[in-house]
Amino acid sequence: MSIFEIIMLLCFGAAWPFSIYKSYKSKSVEGKSPIFLVILLMGYVAGILHKKIYHYDNVIFLYMLNFLMVSTDLILYIRNSKMSKNQCEKS
Template sequence: MIFEILMLICFGAAWPLSIYKSYTSKSVEGKSVAFLFVLLVGYVFGILHKFFYSFDNVIYLYILNFVMVSIDTALYFRSKKYMEKSNSTLDR
């Protein structure tokens, strides 16, 4: 269990910075929505595994990571919409 906790902490450590950069830059450069969706699906499977087979407090780390990736994914779509709107304004 300790290695699972450490893995989730390591994976989760990058998301606050990614969320901040996504929020402030309003750019989708370097982001892969497919990658974000794969991560979300992976966290869902981790949560389901914890819920059905091995319930313990580690589930909260899965949920926290899922929430952070969800926020980053939502910011991706917000930024993409913003960029499309900016580009259409420039085309006029």
């Protein structure tokens, strides 16, 4: 278990609740990139697989937590995108 890996995941993870809250409240896709979110998800999957296959330790739970938060932000992006599209169609 690396203290630097833990710090990196905690720092990345600390930012996601704010992003999720902003996405939920604003109901906007402004400033969001679904491609960026998918790339991050792929990175977290790689980290999880590495922990499962080569070096299992409890840091895997930080990878999974971050994966869930990024997934939540992506789901909110999809929801907000659909809401925005529906509003444009009504106008």
